[in-house]
Amino acid sequence: MxxxxxxxxxxxxxxxxxxxxxxxxxxxxxxxxxLGAGIAVNALGHANPALVEVISAQAAKLWHVSNLYRIPEQERLAEKLVEATFADTVFFTNSGTEAAELSIKMVRKYWSEKGQPDRIEILCFEGAFHGRSTGAIAAAGSEKMTKGYGPLMPGFRQLPFGDHEALRAAISEKTAAVMLEPVQGEGGIRVLPDVCLKGLRDACDAVGALLVFDEVQCGMGRTGRLFAHEWAGIEPDIMMVAKGIGGGFPLGAVLAKKAAAAAMTAGTHGSTYGGNPLGCAVGAKVMEIVADxxxxxxxxxxxxxxxxxxxxxxxxxxxxxxxxxxxxxxxxxxxxxxxxxxxxxxxxxxxxxxxxxxxxxxxxxxxxxxxxxxxxxxxxxxxxxxxxxxxxx
Structure with missing residues (x-):
């Protein structure tokens, strides 16, 4: 049974x-x-009174309408995120895994629209965890994540964590993007030093590749800045967020600069539940508190x-x-x-x-x-x- x-x-x-x-x-x-907080999800603790008040008020008004229509709560949260970060635009998901999938799609669409549809290789790092969808496990590449699920989505290459020489040898004008967690969570709480993050930004700029950060676990104030990459004084082109942003309510997002997101036009991506009024009302309150x-x-x-x-x-x-x-x-x-x-x-x-x-x-x-x-x-x-x-x- x-x-x-x-x-x-x-x-x-x-x-x-x-x-x-x-x-x-x-x-x-x-x-x-x-000391787990739902794996870094309950950023403001359990049954936080401010979040209970917000979700109760929103639940009494409106839960779901779908993205066929404008969602004012979604727009308010997007504006808060844009104001507080590098991003020009935001797409809301329900989880970090979904955010990873969109980030991968956004990279591929970016290069396709530039007339280089074969420029798909994304450089990732050993020990990474980006979720459990087929695209996310291909990005991580470990046998533990991928065994039994082949053939894997092509286009990913894993490099040794913190190996500068391996990165320099791998990155080229054929590289679509570099994708990483500034602090690996599942990989063992491994912090990539600020100098390495700066080096990654420079390496991507040198060949025109996009820089994608996964701040699903290390973001939303977890490291003492709103997002971990801020300590290094650099910006990604695309960033995936989830966990703490909803304070316990399922919510995720992809934040992006205008240039990186320009190819994602109407019909190129969607989500039935993503950015629903309940999640975004809570997320806006979390942002109000955590970004202070x-x-x-x-x-x-x-x-x-x-x-x-x-x-x-x-x-x-x-x-x-x-x-x-x-x-x-x-x-x-x-x-x-x-x-x-x-x-x-x-x-x-x-x-x-x-x-x-x-x-x-x-x-x-x-x-x-x-x-x-x-x-x-x-x-x-x-x-x-x-x-x-x-x-x-």
């Missing part, structure tokens, strides 16, 4: 019925401190506090941890012990974390997590690591 829910997930034996701030309540009434410089300053302060405490944790458990990595409140604990063991031990302390590649445990709390919850989280991680120390003794 097969379960009613397709068994594609390796789920923890936990189910939650309520949440508030950085805390979740399980079916048995026990409370868990959440005072809010971002608090993210940076909390991030410094959290990282300082985590460095002490790593020093206290050298058999369990190797290092702290990441940026802002997108942090990772590189483990010496199996990361799955730490995740399980944390469950025992009623603490939720997220595993990643490279034997890393991700820590992705709500951006407004209180200082006392940061201290409590590190105390619980300390106890969890202590159980692994004891097992190793």
């Amino acid at each position: 097969i379960s009613a829910v397709l068994p594609t997930y390796n789920r923890a034996p936990l189910a939650f019925v309520a949440g508030e701030g950085s805390w979740l309540t399980a079916e048995d009434g026990s409370r868990y401190l959440d 410089p005072a809010f971002l300053a608090e993210v940076n302060r909390k991030a410094a506090l959290f990282r300082q405490k985590l460095e002490g944790l790593v020093a206290a458990h050298p058999q369990v941890f190797e290092e702290v990595r990441g940026a802002g409140l997108m942090l990772g604990l590189k483990c010496r012990a199996p990361n799955a063991d730490l995740v399980k031990a944390a469950y025992g302390q009623h603490l939720l974390t997220v595993p990643a590649a490279d034997n890393v445990v991700r820590l992705l709390p709500a951006l407004n997590i209180p200082d006392e919850d940061i201290a409590e989280a590190v105390a619980r991680l300390d106890r969890a690591a202590g159980t692994l120390d004891a097992d190793a003794a």
